[in-house]
Amino acid sequence: MLRKLLIGTALATSFAFSAHAADVKEVQMLHWWTSGGEAAALNVLKGDLAKEGYAWKDVPVAGGGGDAAMTALKAMVAAGNYPTASQMLGYTVLDYAAAGVMGDLTETAKKEGWDKSVPAALQKFSVYEGKWVAAPVNVHSVNWLWINKAVMDKIGGTEPKTFDDFVALLDKAKAAGVIPLALGGQNWQEATMFDSVVLSTGGPEFYKKAFNDLDDASLKSDTMKKSFDNLAKLVTYVDPNFSGRDWNLATAMVIKGDALVQVMGDWAKGEFHAAKKTPGTDFLCYRFPGTDGSVIYNSDMFGMFNVPDDRKAAQVALATATLSKSFQSAFNVVKGSVPARTDVPDTDFDACGKKGIADLKAANEGGTLFGSLAQGYGAPPAVANAYKDVVSKFVHGQIKTSDEAVTELVKAIDDAK
Amino acid sequence: MSTVATSQIKLTPERSRTSVRSRLQDALPKIVLAPSFAITIVFVYGFILWTIYLSFTNSKTFPSYVITGSRAYQRLWGWTFDTDPPSSWYTSITNMGIFGFLYILICLALGLFLAILLDQKIRGEGVLRPIYLYPMALSFIVTGVAWKWFLDPGLGLEQTLHQWGWTSFHFDWIKNKDFVIYTVVIAGVWQASGFIMAMFLAGLRGIDGEIMKAAQIDGATTFQLYRRIVIPLLRPIFLSAFIVLAHLAIKSYDLVVALTSGGPGGSAWLPSNFMYEYTFKRNEMAVGSASAVIMLMTIVAIIVPYLYSELREKPR
Numbered sequence: 001m002l003r004k005l006l007i008g009t010a011l012a013t014s015f016a017f018s019a020h021a022a023d024v025k026e027v028q029m030l031h032w033w034t035s036g037g038e039a040a041a042l043n044v045l046k047g048d049l050a051k052e053g054y055a056w057k058d059v060p061v062a063g064g065g066g067d068a069a070m071t072a073l074k075a076m077v078a079a080g081n082y083p084t085a086s087q088m089l090g091y092t093v094l095d096y097a098a099a100g101v102m103g104d105l106t107e108t109a110k111k112e113g114w115d116k117s118v119p120a121a122l123q124k125f126s127v128y129e130g131k132w133v134a135a136p137v138n139v140h141s142v143n144w145l146w147i148n149k150a151v152m153d154k155i156g157g158t159e160p161k162t163f164d165d166f167v168a169l170l171d172k173a174k175a176a177g178v179i180p181l182a183l184g185g186q187n188w189q190e191a192t193m194f195d196s197v198v199l200s201t202g203g204p205e206f207y208k209k210a211f212n213d214l215d216d217a218s219l220k221s222d223t224m225k226k227s228f229d230n231l232a233k234l235v236t237y238v239d240p241n242f243s244g245r246d247w248n249l250a251t252a253m254v255i256k257g258d259a260l261v262q263v264m265g266d267w268a269k270g271e272f273h274a275a276k277k278t279p280g281t282d283f284l285c286y287r288f289p290g291t292d293g294s295v296i297y298n299s300d301m302f303g304m305f306n307v308p309d310d311r312k313a314a315q316v317a318l319a320t321a322t323l324s325k326s327f328q329s330a331f332n333v334v335k336g337s338v339p340a341r342t343d344v345p346d347t348d349f350d351a352c353g354k355k356g357i358a359d360l361k362a363a364n365e366g367g368t369l370f371g372s373l374a375q376g377y378g379a380p381p382a383v384a385n386a387y388k389d390v391v392s393k394f395v396h397g398q399i400k401t402s403d404e405a406v407t408e409l410v411k412a413i414d415d416a417k
Numbered sequence: 418m419s420t421v422a423t424s425q426i427k428l429t430p431e432r433s434r435t436s437v438r439s440r441l442q443d444a445l446p447k448i449v450l451a452p453s454f455a456i457t458i459v460f461v462y463g464f465i466l467w468t469i470y471l472s473f474t475n476s477k478t479f480p481s482y483v484i485t486g487s488r489a490y491q492r493l494w495g496w497t498f499d500t501d502p503p504s505s506w507y508t509s510i511t512n513m514g515i516f517g518f519l520y521i522l523i524c525l526a527l528g529l530f531l532a533i534l535l536d537q538k539i540r541g542e543g544v545l546r547p548i549y550l551y552p553m554a555l556s557f558i559v560t561g562v563a564w565k566w567f568l569d570p571g572l573g574l575e576q577t578l579h580q581w582g583w584t585s586f587h588f589d590w591i592k593n594k595d596f597v598i599y600t601v602v603i604a605g606v607w608q609a610s611g612f613i614m615a616m617f618l619a620g621l622r623g624i625d626g627e628i629m630k631a632a633q634i635d636g637a638t639t640f641q642l643y644r645r646i647v648i649p650l651l652r653p654i655f656l657s658a659f660i661v662l663a664h665l666a667i668k669s670y671d672l673v674v675a676l677t678s679g680g681p682g683g684s685a686w687l688p689s690n691f692m693y694e695y696t697f698k699r700n701e702m703a704v705g706s707a708s709a710v711i712m713l714m715t716i717v718a719i720i721v722p723y724l725y726s727e728l729r730e731k732p733r
Contacts, residue, residue, distance in 0.1 A: 067698060070697065071697055074478075074479075078479070092478075095477075095478040095479075095700065099478070185681055186679075187682070187683065240589070240592070241569070241571040241589075241592060243592040244591070244677060380700070381700050382477075382699045382701050385694070385698060385699045386699075389505060389683060392681075392682040392683060393503075393682040395681075395682065396594050396681035396682035396684070398502040398503055398682050398684070399502045400502075404502065408502060415492070416699075416701075
């Protein structure tokens with residue numbers, strides 16, 4: 001009886017797999033860009049593809065956020081049912097490439113000159129063993145300060161150039177009765193801020209050694225200890241309610257003028273735009289003090305899967321359209337990030353965007369473009385999350401001293417490696 | 418039609434016809450149950466075995482099928498004693514202990530208390546009962562978000578009381594790493610105690626009124642009545658309620674996420690949060706699987722002896 005049942009089940013599943021209606025003129029896309037601005041930005045890409053005769057099909061994902069999408073993708077790939085492409089982050093691309101399920105876009109890349117136009121640091125994630133497996137869509141950078149200009153004028157502050165300047169500025173805000181620093185007490189936000197603190201405290205070389213190469217000596221150095229001390233200093237300037245707050249609520253505090261400054265990636269700019277604020281007059285964007293000239297980045301990528309031959313043409317069209325200059329400009333103007341190729345004109349961008357593009361170009365040429373550890377571009381997810389644990393436990397007091405924090409950081413990263 | 422009927426009468430003797438029918442009748446329940454049986458075998462027990470298997474591999478992002486030993490368990494074992502600063506696993510299991518114990522205990526106590534009050538033949542019971550029961554109809558996500566707002570010092574209770582003039586009032590458990598797990602208990606109890614009340618109420622209604630009257634005639638006080646007669650008679654309800662609550666407690670994942678998003682520094686994690694984090698976000702599938710196996714073993718260790726002692730035939 002049981003055996004018969006099993007045979008029946010096997011037959012039923014094999015039917016399900018063979019009933020695969022292939023449609024060449026269609027792009028299947030898994031992504032979690034569903035909010036207003038992002039969806040609008042993606043419509044540009046849909047339009048570009050429609051002009052070439054390719055239909056767009058979203059792969060539905062229940063529940064928002066990247067986690068749900070990644071779980072869905074894992075299930076699809078495990079079932080052998082690859083989408084044309086999927087929005088992916090950092091090491092996920094390399095994991096899937098190592099599993100041998102990614103396609104090969106090297107020919108297209110050569111024809112379009114991606115090797116030259118896409119920053120080398122990004123190619124670490126979009127090229128696997130010499131083959132292009134993903135098309136980067138944008139470059140976000142995390143070492144930014146977002147400041148409410150009205151509050152800044154009121155307290156008579158100027159752009160902080162060093163960490164000490166920054167602390168002095170926060171003191172001024174505190175004296176004026178404004179919440180100096182808007183922070184959301186979730187581990188990724190705390191760690192994202194700590195990325196900048198480390199770069200500011202130890203300089204570019206140190207950041208790279210510690211957070212990209214995971215060099216043991218750097219991780220347990222006094223500079224790292226100093227960085228934790230600096231983080232502790234910053235945390236004294238947050239309001240008592242910060243724990244658990246979402247990042248966009250922290251941004252809203254700056255927009256409304258309840259708080260002076262937020263340390264956050266450039267996706268925060270989208271919130272300012274949505275509130276109809278203009279850079280320069282309503283808000284200011286500065287690099288985190290002491291990090292000028294370096295860029296800590298993360299990037300959204302479209303991972304390209306090894307689809308059947310009759311779907312490859314659509315995939316090439318998608319990849320080409322994604323890295324086309326017109327889409328890169330149109331999309332990133334809306335998203336708040338900067339284009340993933342350095343040869344896109346900055347005419348349509350606002351002041352912060354223009355600065356971002358120039359900084360990216362300079363950092364790329366000067367070798368100071370580093371992956372953000374908090375955002376999963378410095379090390380694989382196991383290490384990145386172990387790092388976030390330590391930073392968050394330090395901020396919330398489970399780890400009490402910077403000595404202990406350094407010990408814990410080394411231990412956690414070793415354990416996760 | 419008639420030919421078939423006659424041929425049947427002619428060709429099949431009485432005995433064999435009944436035996437075909439009775440054999441069919443015997444088989445019918447099996448046939449009807451077979452699909453759900455097969456699905457349960459594969460998707461529950463099959464995947465339990467698969468998870469156990471994975472916990473002995475070195476699976477990372479994707480399952481790997483090469484057995485590499487018990488490293489995942491060794492890491493978890495090491496983390497179990499990492500108390501200062503607390504490892505995520507240590508936090509998860511201690512939270513499970515606190516949450517599970519308080520949640521089950523308070524729900525049972527409160528549910529029984531409410532049921533006894535409602536059972537006093539009061540007016541308006543038909544209105545009160547659904548009011549208490551209604552939270553159970555909400556999903557954990559809704560409960561979590563509502564309580565998150567209510568308990569947030571800048572938004573909910575504290576803020577409101579400050580506006581009303583009681584400015585010394587202070588309640589920030591949800592922002593406090595040492596107390597955040599108790600807010601999960603509060604929200605969980607709010608949601609489930611009404612349901613437990615309904616279970617106890619059904620049990621109370623099933624108690625024979627004659628017994629109560631006899632006890633009253635013998636001079637038992639109300640307290641003695643409940644302590645000696647009613648509560649012992651409700652024993653089967655306690656068993657059902659305990660099982661319902663225990664499984665709700667073990668699988669509470671969404672409540673923690675919606676209410677605290679993990680708590681300050683991950684201080685509100687439960688083992689289910691740990692399992693999801695490690696399996697899907699940190700790409701350490703082997704560790705995630707091992708933690709799931711430990712959760713399963715813990716439940717088995719608690720539920721099986723309890724079920725055994727409650728359900729075995731009592732010698733009379």
